[in-house]
Amino acid sequence: MDCTPKNASTAFNSSSSSSAMGHNGLPDLCDFDRNCGESLPWGWYAVMLFLASVTCSANITSLVVLSRLRTALPPVLRLALMNLSVTDSVGSLSFIYHSLMSKLNTKTVGIECKIRYLFYVGMNVVTIYTLIYITVERLIAVTLPFLHVRIDGKKFTAVALTLIWIFSLSTLASGMHRLKTDLDLCIYHVMVPKTTHLLNATLALPTIVFIVTSNLALYANARREIIKIGRTLVGAESNTRDQLAEMAEKAASTTLAIVVPFAVFNTPLYLLMLVFYASPEFMYSCLSVVLLTVFSTLLVLNSLCNPIIYAWKLRPVQAELKKMIPFLARKSGPLGVPVTKTTIAGVQSTGHV
Secondary structure, eight states, rough: OOOOSHHHHHHHHHHHHHTTTTTOOOOOOOOOIIIIIIIOHHHHHHHHHHHHHHHHHHHHHHHHHHHHOOSSSOHHHHHHHHHHHHHHHHHHHHHHHHHHHHHHHOOEEEEEHHHHHHHHHHHHHHHHHHHHHHHHHHHHHHHHHHTTTSOOOHHHHHHHHHHHHHHHOOOOHGGGGOOOTTTTOOHHHHOOOOHHOOOHHHHHHHHHHHHHHHHHHHHHHHHHHHHHHHOOOHHHHHHHHHHHHHHHHHHOOOHHHHHHHHHHHHHHHHHHHHHHOGGGGGGSSHHHHHHHHHHHHHHHHHHHHHHHHHHHHHHHHHHHHHHHHHHHHSOOOOOOOOOOOOEETEEEOSSOO
């Protein structure tokens, strides 16, 4: 059922007048609890809760595995992936809580609802900044290797990720007072001013384009280097440089495998924010609630993809999982063991990324 107002134009005009008078009045276009409460059946919520629970468990497992790979993975990659696992775990937990509360009690607008908003949105912001950091770090490693080799990757990454958390959550917390609460409904897309939707979309969409194109360029550059080495060099020098190039390609392909699903699963939500800004009336329809829920579920699906990608692309993760889960060790043979330690653009690796 569509939440059609009795007089939409009058409602919006009165809202504009209220805003002009310094009030945060929202148009009373529909009663979400009565008209839109059944837009998504309980079966869909059960699927959402199951997906979020599996995602949370997978990311906690991933966090444990990554924490035990202090020497097997480069510190920059290990800490960044651990940070993504933390955000994915917290995001999944907040999604479970938010889904239940949205179904059971939407008429709760207070500090609890605002904290829900902080964690629900904040984890995605931290993820975006973390992917930016990984991308920029890789770009510096490739374009400025002499500068990159002088940086203590472990300490620098730890400081950078800490600042990312502080900046992300403090920025969101500072804007919590702008949330509109006079509808007495804890539904985020109507609580947030439409200018915030525009700001989020215009910042996130170019960022997604940047991280995807940058990692594609890094991967293509590594492939070209391998081809060039194969054609121009022979002997021991060729073997050494070929090994370095292959490791660089592996690192680039791993990062690319992370950012591409992020772009695919997150872009629809930010495009929807642009629609909210361009057509405020649409925010107060049942379809907007359905789309927001579906696109938010895609974010959880993206969080589930990440630990799968780690296990697929990173051999040390595969080896550690086999130690932790005996069934996997019986299922397949042992993996190759790294032979030498070498340095790629100043980042220590063990022959397997």
